[in-house]
Amino acid sequence: MKPLGPIPVGYDAIDGVLAIGGRPVTHWVEQAGDTPLFLYSADHVRRRVAELRAAMPEQLALHYAVKANPFPSLLSLMTDMVDGFDIASGGELEIVRGADVPLDRVSFAGPGKRDRELEAAIRAGITLNLESEGEAARALDIAERVGVTPRLAIRVNPDFDLKGSGMKMGGGAKPFGVDAERVPTMVRQLAKSGAEWRGFHIFAGSQALDAEAIADTQGQALSLAARLTEDSGVPLPRCNLGGGFGIPYFPGDIPVDLALVGQRLADRFAHLPDSLRDTAFCIELGRYLVGEAGVYIARIVDRKVSHGEVFLVTDGGLHHQLAASGNFGTVVRRNYPSAIATRYDAPAEEEASIVGCLCTPLDKLAEKGGFPRADVGDLVAVFCAGAYGASASPAMFLGQGPAVEMLV
Amino acid sequence: MKPLGPIPVGYDAIDGVLAIGGRPVTHWVEQAGDTPLFLYSADHVRRRVAELRAAMPEQLALHYAVKANPFPSLLSLMTDMVDGFDIASGGELEIVRGADVPLDRVSFAGPGKRDRELEAAIRAGITLNLESEGEAARALDIAERVGVTPRLAIRVNPDFDLKGSGMKMGGGAKPFGVDAERVPTMVRQLAKSGAEWRGFHIFAGSQALDAEAIADTQGQALSLAARLTEDSGVPLPRCNLGGGFGIPYFPGDIPVDLALVGQRLADRFAHLPDSLRDTAFCIELGRYLVGEAGVYIARIVDRKVSHGEVFLVTDGGLHHQLAASGNFGTVVRRNYPSAIATRYDAPAEEEASIVGCLCTPLDKLAEKGGFPRADVGDLVAVFCAGAYGASASPAMFLGQGPAVEMLV
Numbered sequence: 001m002k003p004l005g006p007i008p009v010g011y012d013a014i015d016g017v018l019a020i021g022g023r024p025v026t027h028w029v030e031q032a033g034d035t036p037l038f039l040y041s042a043d044h045v046r047r048r049v050a051e052l053r054a055a056m057p058e059q060l061a062l063h064y065a066v067k068a069n070p071f072p073s074l075l076s077l078m079t080d081m082v083d084g085f086d087i088a089s090g091g092e093l094e095i096v097r098g099a100d101v102p103l104d105r106v107s108f109a110g111p112g113k114r115d116r117e118l119e120a121a122i123r124a125g126i127t128l129n130l131e132s133e134g135e136a137a138r139a140l141d142i143a144e145r146v147g148v149t150p151r152l153a154i155r156v157n158p159d160f161d162l163k164g165s166g167m168k169m170g171g172g173a174k175p176f177g178v179d180a181e182r183v184p185t186m187v188r189q190l191a192k193s194g195a196e197w198r199g200f201h202i203f204a205g206s207q208a209l210d211a212e213a214i215a216d217t218q219g220q221a222l223s224l225a226a227r228l229t230e231d232s233g234v235p236l237p238r239c240n241l242g243g244g245f246g247i248p249y250f251p252g253d254i255p256v257d258l259a260l261v262g263q264r265l266a267d268r269f270a271h272l273p274d275s276l277r278d279t280a281f282c283i284e285l286g287r288y289l290v291g292e293a294g295v296y297i298a299r300i301v302d303r304k305v306s307h308g309e310v311f312l313v314t315d316g317g318l319h320h321q322l323a324a325s326g327n328f329g330t331v332v333r334r335n336y337p338s339a340i341a342t343r344y345d346a347p348a349e350e351e352a353s354i355v356g357c358l359c360t361p362l363d364k365l366a367e368k369g370g371f372p373r374a375d376v377g378d379l380v381a382v383f384c385a386g387a388y389g390a391s392a393s394p395a396m397f398l399g400q401g402p403a404v405e406m407l408v
Numbered sequence: 409m410k411p412l413g414p415i416p417v418g419y420d421a422i423d424g425v426l427a428i429g430g431r432p433v434t435h436w437v438e439q440a441g442d443t444p445l446f447l448y449s450a451d452h453v454r455r456r457v458a459e460l461r462a463a464m465p466e467q468l469a470l471h472y473a474v475k476a477n478p479f480p481s482l483l484s485l486m487t488d489m490v491d492g493f494d495i496a497s498g499g500e501l502e503i504v505r506g507a508d509v510p511l512d513r514v515s516f517a518g519p520g521k522r523d524r525e526l527e528a529a530i531r532a533g534i535t536l537n538l539e540s541e542g543e544a545a546r547a548l549d550i551a552e553r554v555g556v557t558p559r560l561a562i563r564v565n566p567d568f569d570l571k572g573s574g575m576k577m578g579g580g581a582k583p584f585g586v587d588a589e590r591v592p593t594m595v596r597q598l599a600k601s602g603a604e605w606r607g608f609h610i611f612a613g614s615q616a617l618d619a620e621a622i623a624d625t626q627g628q629a630l631s632l633a634a635r636l637t638e639d640s641g642v643p644l645p646r647c648n649l650g651g652g653f654g655i656p657y658f659p660g661d662i663p664v665d666l667a668l669v670g671q672r673l674a675d676r677f678a679h680l681p682d683s684l685r686d687t688a689f690c691i692e693l694g695r696y697l698v699g700e701a702g703v704y705i706a707r708i709v710d711r712k713v714s715h716g717e718v719f720l721v722t723d724g725g726l727h728h729q730l731a732a733s734g735n736f737g738t739v740v741r742r743n744y745p746s747a748i749a750t751r752y753d754a755p756a757e758e759e760a761s762i763v764g765c766l767c768t769p770l771d772k773l774a775e776k777g778g779f780p781r782a783d784v785g786d787l788v789a790v791f792c793a794g795a796y797g798a799s800a801s802p803a804m805f806l807g808q809g810p811a812v813e814m815l816v
Contacts, residue, residue, distance in 0.1 A: 067767065067806050088767045091807025110806070112709040112721045112765025131721075132712045134784065157714055173717035175763045301520045304540045306565055309581035313520045313539075322802065327737050329770045355583045357520025359475065359496045362737045376542065391807075394730065397800045398475050398518070399499025 001351045002368045003251035005337035007383050008292035010044055018295070018341040018381050021408030025297050025341050025379060028408060035379065036298040036316035037404040038390050040069070042077055044293035049081045052285075055262035057269050061282035063107070065243065066092050068286025068387040069294070073407040075099035078289075086129075086240075086284050090117035093124065107240070109155055109201055111175045118142050122150045129155040129201040129240075131177055133186060140193055152190050153198040153238065156183055156228065160220045162205025162244045163213040166329075170204040177201070180224060187232035199238035199279070200225050207246040207287065211257035214244050215264035218283075222268055222276065229275040236279045245288035249384050250334045256288075287387035294386020296321050296403070297341060298365070300378045301357065310352040312374055316382075317356015317363045319400045322393040324382050327362050338366040341381040346372035354380050358398050409759045410776045411659035413745035415791050416700035418452055426703070426749040426789050429816030433705050433749050433787060436816060443787065444706040444724035445812040446798050448477070450485055452701035457489045460693075463670035465677050469690035471515070473651060474500050476694025476795040477702070481815040483507035486697075494537075494648075494692050498525035501532065515648070517563055517609055519583045526550050530558045537563040537609040537648075539585055541594060548601055560598050561606035561646065564591055564636065568628045570613025570652045571621040574737075578612040585609070588632060595640035607646035607687070608633050615654040615695065619665035622652050623672035626691075630676055630684065637683040644687045653696035657792050658742045664696075695795035702794020704729050704811070705749060706773070708786045709765065718760035720782055724790075725764015725771045727808045730801040732790050735770050746774040749789040754780035762788050766806050 017024035020039050028039055052062060061083035066075065070092060076099045078085070084105040087093055090113075096106055108121045109129035118135075119142050121128055130136045130152055143150035157179050161171030170177075178186060183200075191197050202221040208214055221241045229236040245256050269281075298316025305311075318325035326333030338354060340346070348370035356363035365382050374380070395402040425432035428447050436447055460470060469491035474483065478500060484507050486493070492513040495501055498521075504514055516529045517537035526543070527550045529536055538544045538560055551558035565587050569579030578584075586594060591608075599605050610629040616622055629649045637644040653664050677689075706724025713719075726733035734741030746762060748754070756778035764771035773790050782788070803810040 070807060087807070089765070089807040091809055093807075095807055110765060110767050111712075111719075111763065112723055112725070114709055114723055114765075132710050134710050134712070173715035173719075174769070175712060175714070175719040175721055175761070176767065176769075179714050301522055302540050302542050304519075304542070304583060306583070306587050307581035311519075311581075311583040313583055315520055315522055317520070327735070329735050329768075331739060353583070355519065357497070357518060357522075359518050359584065360737075361582070361584075392802050392805045394800050394802045395804065396810075399478060399495070399497040399501075399503055399799075401499055402804075 001370050002335055004335045004366060004369045005250045005384065006248050006253060007337045007339065010047065013344040016343065016345055018339065018344040020295055025381065028406060029297060029379065032404040032406060034404060036296060036320055037406060038385055039295050039297060040071065040074055040290065040386055040405070040407045041293045042407055045077060045290055046081065048289055048293065051258060055258035057262065057266040059269065059281065060265065061280065063240065063282050063284040064289060065284050065286030066096060069290045070095045070391055071405050071407065072099040074290065075101055077407060084282060090114070090120050093120055093126065107153065107201070115142060119146060122146060122148050125151065127151040127153050127198045129153045131155050133178065136186065136190065140195065143195065150195045151198050152195045153201055154178055154183055154186055155201040156180055156224065158202050158204050158221065158224055160204060160217065162208050162217045164208050164210045165205030165244055166207030166246065180228065183228045184231035187228070187234050191234045197234065197237065199236050200228065201240040203242035205244050208244045209246045209248065209253055209256055211260040214256065215261050217244060218265055219268055226273045226275045236276060238280045241281055241283050243283055243285045243288065245285055247287055247291045247384060249336055291384050291387035294389060296382040296385035296389060298380050300374055300376055300380060303375050310350060312352050312354045312380065313357065314354060314365065314380055315357050316365065316403070317358045318393065319358060319395050319397040320393050320403045321365060321382055321385060321389055323388055325362060325364055328392065333367065335366050335369055337383040338369065339381045340371050340374040341379040343372040343374060343378065349373045409778050410743055412743045412774060412777045413658045413792070414656050414661060415745040415747065418455065421752040424751065424753055426747065426752040428703055433789065436814060437705060437787065440812040440814060442812060444704060444728055445814060446793055447703050447705060448479065448482055448698065448794055448813070448815045449701045450815055453485060453698055454489065456697055456701065459666060463666035465670065465674040467677065467689065468673065469688065471648065471690050471692040472697055473692050473694030474504060477698045478503045478799055479813050479815065480507040482698065483509055485815060492690060498522070498528050501528055501534065515561065515609070523550060527554060530554060530556050533559065535559040535561050535606045537561045539563050541586065544594065544598065548603065551603065558603045559606050560603040561609055562586055562591055562594055563609040564588055564632065566610050566612050566629065566632055568612060568625065570616050570625045572616050572618045573613030573652055574615030574654065588636065591636045592639035595636070595642050599642045605642065605645065607644050608636065609648040611650035613652050616652045617654045617656065617661055617664055619668040622664065623669050625652060626673055627676055634681045634683045644684060646688045649689055649691050651691055651693045651696065653693055655695055655699045655792060657744055699792050699795035702797060704790040704793035704797060706788050708782055708784055708788060711783050718758055720760050720762045720788065721765065722762060722773065722788055723765050724773065724811070725766045726801065727766060727803050727805040728801050728811045729773060729790055729793060729797055731796055733770060733772055736800065741775065743774050743777055745791040746777065747789045748779050748782040749787040751780040751782060751786065757781045
């Protein structure tokens with residue numbers, strides 16, 4: 001038997017069925033009219049944001065990284081809860097526009113921004129996190145052509161990475177941002193260009209669970225911001241300290257110690273160097289805000305025994321949950337938290353693998369886990385489905401199409 | 409410098425620019441109006457099918473596995489070239505219907521067929537490759553309800569796998585098909601049920617380059633088909649021997665020796681056991697027919713140097729070419745064949761990485777390859793993009809959306 005990841009706090013059963021948003025998932029399946037579906041809990045997101053606000057220094061603003069989950073109702077919900085949004089493409093710009101997100105609170109990072117994306121962002125008053133000198137030149141040209149003062153920040157490629165992070169975004173040659181040593185010159189050029197100078201974006205990694213590592217990285221980002229500001233001689237209005245707060249996906253994973261991160265950051269804010277006294281700071285989180293708020297629900301279509309092993313074949317799969325299948329940037333496949341949603345408080349009785357409906361051995365949602373005995377018609381739940389699920393999976397693979405998504 | 413995979417035969421330059429379908433790719437980009445785009449060469453597919461037909465025994469039918477590339481114009485092209493189509497979902501059924509594929513030449517395999525998919529297939533006269541006794545019972549119930557004689561075959565989970573294949577689909581406990589020892593009983597039940605008995609589907613693996621291994625596996629499939637037919641006592645009208653023919657993606661990969669596979673199969677066909685004398689055989693290929701016929705074209709949006717390394721940032725990425733980025737069922741990332749399409753016959757001058765526009769370090773199309781010096785505006789080509797590209801990638805990731813596809 002292989003262990004399953006830890007089910008996030010906040011999920012319980014009603015009449016033996018997994019509940020979300022105060023109702024059993026069977027209710028939501030009926031409302032949706034079909035499986036598979038993604039259910040996102042508004043309460044879970046609210047609690048998570050409240051926990052963060054309580055732990056972090058009051059002056060730290062909170063941004064949402066839209067890429068984690070661009071579902072429009074979720075963005076609308078977020079509008080009242082976070083201070084800003086970060087987008088990663090012109091497509092995401094249209095999505096936030098459609099969700100009535102105030103565009104002056106939006107920033108745009110991404111290494112391959114096309115001219116038309118730069119133009120749309122400049123016209124909308126969005127802050128561009130510039131990824132290179134070349135992009136800066138293109139943005140200034142476009143701004144002049146369209147007659148708008150662009151809001152420009154620099155994404156810095158830091159000389160450090162976030163230890164233990166799932167994805168390292170700094171600490172060497174990267175396609176992201178501008179190498180730190182070239183930043184002061186670029187800041188002076190932007191300040192002279194007539195653009196509105198917005199500051200730095202420093203993102204060193206993502207999906208870290210080690211609070212000490214996150215706190216150390218924030219400290220390094222502050223030191224780097226101070227050094228670059230002193231070197232450039234241009235005041236720093238804003239600084240995005242990045243994100244990196246991970247969530248537990250796998251057996252043995254422990255949640256981030258928020259109190260430690262908050263305390264360490266408060267200590268640093270209390271002793272900021274003069275160069276950062278007037279700087280407004282934010283962090284930018286995606287997965288941490290919404291990942292554990294989402295549950296993916298699929299229905300068992302077949303129960304098979306092959307060479308003594310039980311397979312619960314569902315109508316879902318990697319086309320909706322690529323990362324859970326272990327096929328997205330993972331070297332060794334491990335099980336996400338999962339359960340038989342319609343037998344949620346029943347004890348584990350057998351070893352079974354939950355698989356998807358695709359004709360490929362890659363399509364596994366849970367491998368050799370311990371589950372109550374389930375049969376055709378039962379619903380399965382894969383947790384931690386609120387981030388990098390629906391939008392980060394190949395929905396059209398094998399002609400399947402997207403799952404229904406609901407904020408509940 | 410890291411090696412690049414081998415560029416498939418059949419690609420040349422016109423005026424220094426990579427050509428496909430007799431025209432430089434710049435022509436097709438202009439026609440498409442945008443990058444990125446997938447270009448599929450009809451001539452390449454025709455040549456591949458002709459090579460296969462020439463090498464394989466005449467009585468072997470050729471099926472196309474739609475999952476490899478369901479682009480409608482490509483399916484229409486295939487209609488005149490192959491003898492049958494295999495689909496993997498109700499969605500693919502609608503796609504082949506839309507492409508005017510004759511539905512009586514279609515079979516449907518897939519471990520999680522929903523009732524509504526079974527019903528649509530039965531009504532359309534499609535052959536169902538049954539994956540379990542439970543699915544057989546559901547199919548018979550549905551057929552009775554709708555008053556149609558169902559065409560039923562059994563997908564056999566063979567007791568062997570395809571050696572050296574990229575994905576093993578047999579040789580142990582699998583969610584696919586029915587374990588061989590249970591097949592004879594099931595055949596007798598289906599024969600008695602009033603269904604039209606169509607035969608076996610035996611698929612042991614995919615993406616193998618070793619002709620000996622493919623030939624051995626075909627031999628094992630024939631032996632298994634004979635044994636199961638003799639055990640069941642029911643004549644075998646048809647047998648799908650699976651696919652497994654791979655294409656070279658990576659440095660050092662060598663194409664399948666088609667002549668060897670064809671000769672070995674012809675020898676076996678000349679000495680078939682009595683139980684298979686009247687059986688019609690086919691193979692089912694997807695990637696092998698179309699993979700090398702496709703090229704993914706993206707435009708360089710930025711040329712960056714970070715810590716001395718060159719990054720060519722494109723407007724494409726893993727959202728269209730997940731497998732090429734090394735994030736789809738791959739343990740160690742290696743480079744697909746790629747080139748600077750607009751400097752196709754220029755010599756390599758520098759080491760550069762071709763990356764996508766997504767804000768993730770996973771988004772690499774070519775890592776530290778040797779390329780002519782390229783700049784903003786140049787087009788890059790990633791080869792072997794004709795199969796499991798557009799439809800097997802998370803097109804909506806980071807709000808990007810799908811690429812244009814063209815058959816040329």
